[in-house]
Amino acid sequence: MKLLIIEDDINLASTLARRLTKQGFICDVAHNQSDALLRARQIVPDSILLDMKLGDDNGLMLIKPLRNLLENTHIVLLTGFASIATAVEAMRLGANDYLTKPIDMATLLKALNNETSELQTSIDDAVMSPERLEWEHIQQVLHSNDGNISVTARQLNMHRRTLQRKLQKKPVQQ
Structure with missing residues (x-):
């Protein structure tokens, strides 16, 4: 399964690529928006792991061009700054999953393998702080x-x- 990791943090991107390669993925890495679109056209990945914050750019702006380019590719948005508003916007733009950092490998693998039934969380009755x-x-x-x-x-x-x-x-x- 081909995976494109779009992450501006070079160390995190290489760590993710190394760990996911051990899980059977063929990983390619891009560190900015223009490189991401170029790599996506070249390798046509089955899944994309997209960071929401790409330097000064916003990964949300990349979802629609990626979705237009790769209609059937599974897009997972990964962020350290999660909010309901950005989650809704990501899904509206075409992301398949929305995950927050730090993330454990099991959850990431479930998202990348499109095992969404196990990822979905129910809204509990707890009051927000x-x-x-x-x-x-x-x-x-x-x-x-x-x-x-x-x-x-x-x-x-x-x-x-x-x-x-x-x-x-x-x-x-x-």
Whole structure:
């Protein structure tokens, strides 16, 4: 099974490629958007492991061109900054799975092997922490403003730099 890993962190990309090769995948790596589209055309992968943050670029913007180029390829979006808004957007754009870092190899293999029935999680009745709720709300407003931090900060009645600091932090788990 051919796999294209699109990850800007060279060390993580090589580690993933090495580990997934041991699992039977034929791995190829790209570190930016233009290289990713070129490699995708050349190797026509069965699956793509796409990082959401590619340097200064957003991996979400790559989903639609990849989906248009490779209609039947399984696309797994991997992110360290998960939010409901980005998960919904990723699925709307054509990603098959949305996983958060750090991730264990078993979960990653299930996603890449398209074993989605075991990946789906049910929404439990637990209440979100205030910090997590704030993170989700910020992500939703930021998404509705097409990533414009200044407009989002004004809408949230928050200083722009404060918003930028909050966006640099990893989301709080439930």
